[in-house]
Amino acid sequence: MFTVKQLSKMAGVTSRTLRHYDEIGLLKPSRVGDNGYRYYGEESLLRLQQILFYRELDMPLEEIRKIMGRRDFDMLKALEIHKESLGKQMERTKRLLVTVDNTINHLKGKKIMSSKKLFEGFSEEEQEKYALEAEQLYDPETVRESNRKWKAYSAAKKEAILAEGQTIYVDMVAAMPKGAGSREVQAIVERWRKHMDYFWTPNLEQLLDLANGYNDDPKFKANFDKIHPDLAEFMGQAVKVYVEGKK
């Protein structure tokens, strides 16, 4: 068990940072003493390391929390992806070094640079930086494939489950005119929650994240759009009402 100071020194962060991560639920201490002191165990080390890798790529803490909160979060897979991302970062820095050299020669009059060449390496699809990591987030393939529960079902059962999902979404579309807060819609959300049980059992917060994921992730959204263009957003609202009602 490590104290705040010990862990912070090891990882090169301040104790304020650890307290902040506790506050936002990103890294909770393994144990809290009667005196209120935070104590971190070995597991915390690996988790903090992961957080720092994500942070290294300027990923918002909120998103880090979402990714690491996933039921199918795989640390080994995450580390492999970090390797790729860090590699991209190195390439970016290399391009910047080239730009520096070019600019030096430009200033010495040995070379002429176009306006846009001056900024080569800075932007250039800057979202691609941690795009890889983010992709890991709400890709339905990944979600199902990596799930033990799902794998255990027979082929026939899988078919049936997927069909059930379809009817739920179709029913939801039919109920949309009633409004997200209506009894009918909320009943369907209840069915949807039970349905999710086939894959994994999310808590209320994760349930909300999942429904919002329908909006955020393009692949997921595309599937919903096929049923109805407003379904994805409607689901988000309906689940929000549902979750708030449960608390």
Place this chain on the structure above:
Amino acid sequence: MFTVKQLSKMAGVTSRTLRHYDEIGLLKPSRVGDNGYRYYGEESLLRLQQILFYRELDMPLEEIRKIMGRRDFDMLKALEIHKESLGKQMERTKRLLVTVDNTINHLKGKKIMSSKKLFEGFSEEEQEKYALEAEQLYDPETVRESNRKWKAYSAAKKEAILAEGQTIYVDMVAAMPKGAGSREVQAIVERWRKHMDYFWTPNLEQLLDLANGYNDDPKFKANFDKIHPDLAEFMGQAVKVYVEGKK
């Protein structure tokens, strides 16, 4: 001449960012039209590029402004230092990649890692990142050496000037009990300002930055401490009063 949108697209920043840089005086447009539109010329390109290089190393905008506001700011020299700094960044990333690999093997049970090895590459003298760049700021050697005015003096004259500086600081220490706002101290500040003229003629804001630099820069402060432990701080206060009185 480029519009906000054009420049922002080239450099990969938002127009809000450019407006912000204008606000804080980091990058002013070359010309402002009667309609209030900002127009940026070729010089702005190089300046923005510099800013982005500094920003790449997580340097606060305020510090960037200070460095680039220096009378002896040398773009070529700055670019050379960027090369070094970016090189350090690459080494850091390399170490992180090693840490990723080590952790992977650790998780696979092929290796045992010490707690601190888990965080290798994250901190490790993290201040050194742009220490090089910041050093350029208030290092008296750099300042004097790179100054044309100073170089032009004869050896004897240089001696005399440095001696004059000493008497000013000694007089200042003697006047400290009178208080920073006292007539005596303010008179010495006036002498000090004239004295600075031998090196370069700063405006009021730069004068304040310089005096504060006596506090911030360890090398500079060490020299002052030899005369009196409170001199550096006192100078800052006295000059602050002086500058505020002049405005």
Place this chain on the structure above:
DNA sequence: CTTGACATTAACGTAACGTAAAGGTTTATA
């Protein structure tokens, strides 16, 4: 001459902590 893409200022919002302030706890040492 209108429409759409651009520009402006003003002002409030946010993320990830930094930085006191005011106070309890633990540990080393005299």
Place this chain on the structure above:
DNA sequence: TATAAACCTTTACGTTACGTTAATGTCAAG
């Protein structure tokens, strides 16, 4: 055993570098 140094706590306001409306003005093209 006392007491100081070094740790820990919560509370709360401050800061940086913009993002994000909102309300409005301007310019280029059809």
